Amino acid sequence: MDFSEPFKLSGLLGRFSPDGKCLASCVQYRLIIRDVNTLQILQLYTCLDQIQYIEWSSDSLFILCAMYKRGIVQVWSLEQPDWHCKIDEGSAGLVASCWSPDGRHILNTTEFHLRITVWSLCTKSVSYIKYPKACQQGIAFTKDGRYMAVAERRDCKDFVSLFVCSNWQLLRHFDTETQDLFGIEWAPNGCVLAVWDTCLELWAIGPNQLITVFQYKILLYSLDGRLLSTYRAYEWSLGIKSIAWSPSSQFLAIGSYDEKVRILNHVTWKKITDFEHPATVVNTKTIVYKEVEKSSPIESERLSFPPTRALASSVFSTRSKYDISQVPVSFQYIKPVADRANPKMGIGMLAFSPDNCFLATKSDNIPNAVWIWDIQKLKLSVVLEQLCAIQSFQWDPRQPRLAVCTGNSKVYLWSPAGCVSVQVPTEGKAFCNALCKPLSTPSLQITFSTFNLAQALLVKT
Secondary structure (H helix, E strand, O other), X not given: OOOOOOOOOOOOOEEEOOOOOEEEEEEOOEEEEEEOOOOOEEEEEEOOOOOOEEEEOOOOOEEEEEEHHHOEEEEEEOOOOOOEEEEEOHHHOOOEEEEOOOOOEEEEEOHHHOEEEEXXXXXXXXXXXXXXXXXXXXXXXXXXXXXXXXXXXXXXXEEEEEEEOOOOEEEEEEEOOOOOEEEEEEOOOOOEEEEEEOOEEEEEEEOOEEEEEEOOOEEEEEOOOOEEEEEOOOOOOOOEEEEEEOOOOOEEEEEEOOOEEEEEEOOOOOEEEEEEOOOEEOOOOOEEEXXXXXXXXXXXXXXXXXXXXXXXXXXXXXXEEEEEOOOOEEOOOOOOOOOOOOOOOOXXXXXXXOOOOEEEEEEOOOOOEEEEEEOOOOEEEEEEEOOOOOOEEEEOOOXXXXXXXXXXXXXXXEEOOEEEEEEOOOOOOOOEEXXXXXXXXXXXEEEOOOOOOOEEEEEOO
């Protein structure tokens, strides 16, 4: 794999444009737009303050820069460099900003989630959505960009409002059978909305008495607000931790705190199977790739000159490769601490491949392993056992290829053809991490472009 020279970034703010032709990066208050093929600077913009968030419009013609501390959003145009827009939320403040699917409206969420303000770049009109709920994922757009769902909290009860994105008119408004709504997500076909409850909740039964109520509930609603199905796997224990729709909308994967992934079908919304994550794999048909380290064959004593830092990092650093382990294989298992909040247990990550053939998962109890399931056969296909804990993974949007980051200076790539470990050339110690995971140390980020495999950028904060 070839790498470019490193570029400075602030706060891991690097984004490929949706068409894969441009790369946006931020250094403090400067926004830099580069051509992906040549990495030459196309545009250089200066914002009013340090940039905290950037996002491309869907057509790659505009990019917004949010400065939450000042409550300001600035918008820049690639076609007309002299054109710019500034949105000031004033005393209402700003905690989140995003584009609408049409790329001509901006949705700003004010402090304390008092309202969502919809700003139009074309007509300069303003619309308001009241009572948005502060939850993990409170806004969801359909893939075709026609509808938007917003989670709301009114009079101590959860609601969902559906809006038409063309004119922002209210389409449906209904209450949900949740105690404390935690997130919403549309199926890729835009026909079903998944709503899930929080995993636990505290109830007051007296002036100084609290009890913990465990929740496991996911509800599926149609576009007209009808409740299609309710699914509960068990009771009296921690519930849902993560969910993921398959690209075909045929399956809904639910990751739970009991270290299982349950797969629901789109016809009856019943469970068709569940995937367990045991500490020992015994099935001989499962391939287990184990990362092993090896030393560089070149020794420093053979060189007639002292190596530079970059050369020492790239040549004399410890390399790694994959070996196929003989089944049965036992993995490192971490027993969660029961008396602490947010225990490290359950399925923390899961994602379907773009061709709908594979599902990648990670159990927080086994932090060094990535599990890859064959969806067509509904069985475990591959396990990647890493030397370090998995920080994140991401599928290539064009083919079944998975990139894995573990917090070191390597990128791990898996495909049905096999595994490879790629050393990222850096000066000094670096850490590989996925996009949108801020760190306070020099880092590397991995993200897939639409037309390119991947690009690694050195982050210096």
